[in-house]
Structure formats: C-alpha cells, structure tokens
Amino acid sequence: DNLSSQPESVVVDKLLGGLLAPGFDEESCISRYQSNLYRKISPHKPSAYLVSKLRKYEDLHKRCGPYTESYNRTLKELSSSHINGTVDCNYIVWTPSNGLGNRIISMASSFLYAVLTDRVLLVDHGPDMTDLFCEPFPDASWVLPKDFPLSNQFYGLQPGNVHSYGHLLWANSMNISAVTQSPSFLYLYLAYNYDNYDKLFYQDQNQGFLQKIPWLILKSDQYFVPYLFLIPSFQQELGNLFPDKETVFHHLVRYLFHPSNQAWGLITRFHQAYLASADQRIGLQVRVFNRKASPIKVVLEQILSCIQKEKLLPQVDEKKHIASPSKNKTSRAITIASLYPEYYESIKNMYWMKPTVNGDVIGVYQPSHEEFQHFGNNIHNIKAWAEIYILSLSDVLVTSSWSTFGYVAQGLGGLKPWMLYVPTGDKTTDRPCPRATSMEPCFHFPPNYYKNARTRRRLDSVSLVPHIMQCEDTSNGIKLV
Ligand code: GDP
Structure with missing residues (x-):
C-alpha cells in the first residue's frame, strides 16, 4: 500500500515519534501532519x-x-x-x-x-x-x-x-x-x-x-x-x-495544539514569504508589560546589547557603505513579535542604513503590531497564535522574561531561549538576556506553603526534588529542568 512504500523515517516523523495518532482527516487540519515540514526533527522522543x-x-x-x-x-x-x-x-x-x-x-x-x-x-x-x-x-x-x-x-x-x-x-x-x-x-x-x-x-x-x-x-x-x-x-x-x-x-x-487551517494559512504564508529562503531564522519576542515603566529607548538598548553580547546577529559596520565582497553571505531572517512597532522599525533601519561587518544579509520582519491586548477578539487571538508558532520555527529564539507567550514558543520549538530582561526604569542590565536552563515554562505562582511560616524562608522541598529549580525570571516560581 501507499504507506509501506514510503521510507519508514518519513512516516515516523510525520507522527512526531508516535506522539500523534494516525488516521485523522488531513484536509480538515493540515498543520497536524505537515508541521514536520517546517521544523527540524526534535531530538526529544x-x-x-x-x-x-x-x-x-x-x-x-x-x-x-x-x-x-x-x-x-x-x-x-x-x-x-x-x-x-x-x-x-x-x-x-x-x-x-x-x-x-x-x-x-x-x-x-x-x-x-x-x-x-x-x-x-x-x-x-x-x-x-x-x-x-x-x-x-x-x-x-x-x-x-x-x-x-x-x-x-x-x-x-x-x-x-x-x-x-x-x-x-x-x-x-x-x-x-x-x-x-x-x-x-x-x-x-x-x-x-x-x-x-x-x-x-x-x-x-x-x-x-x-x-x-x-x-x-x-x-x-x-x-x-x-x-x-x-x-x-x-x-x-x-x-x-x-x-x-x-x-x-x-x-x-x-x-x-495544532493550528487550525485559518491560523496555518497565516503561519505558512509568512514563512514562505519571509523566512523559507533564509539560512538562519531568529525569533525575537519583545513583551513589554508596562510601557510607561520601560521606555522604548532603554528597551531597545537592552535588545541590542543582548544581540551583541550573545553574538546572535552580526554588528553593523559604521565606517562603510558597502560590505566587503565575500563569497559566503549568510542570510539571516529575524522575526520580531511585539504589540508595538518601534523595536522592529529601529532594528530594520539599522540593518538597512549600514552593512554588517561580515557581509551577512539581515532581513527584519514583524507580522503585526496590535498595540494592546484585545480581550474577546477571535482574529486578534489567531494573530497571536500565528506569531507564537512562527517564533517556534526559529533556529535561535529570544523571548521576554515572565512571558507565557514566549514559553509556548520555546516549548513548541524545543528551544532553550535567551531570555530578554525587559528593564524597568532608565537603565539596562549587565546580563541582558541569559540563556534559559531548560525549555520548560515557569510555574509563576506555586503554593507558598513550602515556605517556613515563621522565617518566611523557602523550605527545602524544592531542592529535595531533583529536576525542579527556581525560575530564572522570577524567584517565586519553579520550573522543571
Ligand atoms: P503574557 O502576558 O506575555 O504572559 O502572554 P499571554 O499570551 O498570556 O497574554 C498576552 C496577550 O497580549 C497575547 O495573548 C496577545 O493577545 C497579546 N500580545 C502580546 N504580545 C503580542 C505579540 O507579540 N503579538 C501579538 N499578536 N499579540 C501579542
């Protein structure tokens, strides 16, 4: 029959190592059996x-x-x-x-x-x-x-x-x-x-x-x-x-969580138009919880210092107008997810005005900027879901600390993200985006009775269990590692 004539690896991968059941109607949910065409095989079986x-x-x-x-x-x-x-x-x-x-x-x-x-x-x-x-x-x-x-x-x-x-x-x-x-x-x-x-x-x-x-x-x-x-x-x-x-x-x-055909349309059209031909895909999620407390300029500085310190993207060459000719120009596509347009505009402009030091070609894209979180709006949620999914298709992912939006992208992609600390106030921080220890989400509000009532210090129940640690992005939270 049709199935047995295919190489076994293709069949196995389509079901994500047996995670997915076979036999669903494929047309009614195209993403279910086609997501494997958009990402590398997960090393985690x-x-x-x-x-x-x-x-x-x-x-x-x-x-x-x-x-x-x-x-x-x-x-x-x-x-x-x-x-x-x-x-x-x-x-x-x-x-x-x-x-x-x-x-x-x-x-x-x-x-x-x-x-x-x-x-x-x-x-x-x-x-x-x-x-x-x-x-x-x-x-x-x-x-x-x-x-x-x-x-x-x-x-x-x-x-x-x-x-x-x-x-x-x-x-x-x-x-x-x-x-x-x-x-x-x-x-x-x-x-x-x-x-x-x-x-x-x-x-x-x-x-x-x-x-x-x-x-x-x-x-x-x-x-x-x-x-x-x-x-x-x-x-x-x-x-x-x-x-x-x-x-x-x-x-x-x-x-x-398999995107509906409507959401899958948003995801695949964006991917085909902007990401498919790039040698490397970088996802950057900028979640600003309080616009007043985190000025655009400071957040932008933090992002740029993250990119530089962790060597996620090449710097621009301020002294040149044209990059030196080189044979292997790597093309990198960076997708920015944010409610706001300013971070995208600045970064896009930076890579348009000057060449990169190594000649790499950088494309900068943002699917939407919704300005604020809309409640009760289906299309708004479809866009959010599409962007979470697009981020998850990255080779390199930068999320924002404390954001569950980012957690879902890292989990879907099986990625350990760099976690951008979105600064509050007018100063950037020393380590702008440390790498997460694991790809697990943080449980932000675990019950606190594992704290000693008298001293208010944490009881050792957490450290007694291997594989559980305090979250990097909030000391009250716990996560699996
Ligand atoms: P969290 O608040 O960052 O933990 O993530 P949630 O997803 O729970 O809530 C944030 C909501 O704001 C999202 O569900 C979207 O509705 C909206 N939102 C926040 N950031 C973005 C973004 O980058 N893109 C889009 N499309 N929506 C966003």
Missing part, C-alpha cells in the same frame, strides 16, 4: 509509555466525549447537589483566564492532570478561541457543549466561590474526611490570585477526595505541572511518562 498512555486516553475520550451515553449519564448527576449513582467517566472542564499564552500552558497542565487522574478534559473556548486549534483527539470533540448546565457561572468564577474545593476545605476545618456526601461538581480555582484554601489542592492528602467528584471545573492561567511532580502519589507515574523532565511541555504542547 516521547517515551513508549507516554505514547501508549496517550492512545489509552484517546480511547477514554472517545467513550466519554460530549453526548456519548456515558457523558449524558454523568451530566444527570449535576441535577442534584450530591452524587447519586455510579458513573464510569469523570471530567475536568477547563475554563479560560488571561491571555493566549496563559491559556495554552494551563490547558496543557489540565490535560496532564486529566491523564494522571483518568479524567476526560473538556475545554470551554468561548467565541474568542474558536478557529484557533484543531481537535486534538480522534473521533470525539474536546469542546465543552454549549448547553453545559453550569456554563453561565464560569465567567464570574472568583477565589472563595461556595462551590470551590478551597471553600469546602475551609467549611470543614481542613478535614476533608468529615465530608460524607461527595458533591457532583467542584470548582478548582487555581489562577494567579488563588487564596490559601484553594492552594490546598496541591496537598497530596487532598487529592484522594477529588477522585470521587465526577465534574471538576478548573480556572487557571498557570503552568502548574512542576507542582504535580511534588505530589508524591503522582511521582512514579510522571517519572514513567517523562524520563526526561525537561520535555514535558514540549511533548504536551505539540500533542495538543
């Missing part, structure tokens, strides 16, 4: 155990997905406040919070939690995230049906909600065994501003109770995977799934 676990998850999802018999039966549980019958499928419903990068890292975390706890992940994408991604699982949707009974409550979900797990723990003086009747659903509020009760989700002794709840509704904008590695009852399974801890997000993000 998924473990055979991860691959088999993903296939098992897909079976579960197919059996329990929206409108299946099991789904309909489990949905009935919501009509009473406590569990009445027995159910054969349990769910975790992901709800959006914050920007696209935040959403992708928290969906990836929720999926891993679903896999670890035999739950089915359903996502509430709302109107501003339709048309971004393809369906990740074969033969069954991951989109939460619009008629889901609790949907109208998600938007206002806040810390301290009476149906949250944190509240239940608080109401029972932290003694979960005092709760005799299990509720049919609970909210897990795990976004950055969660309270001390919500944080108790991360304690191992509280996890067992959750197993009995058919519907968990989660709100989070965080990459909470590193903390799952600190929960003893998950550790062995996580170790089997991911022998190489640094690749967790890399595998999850490439498994789950």
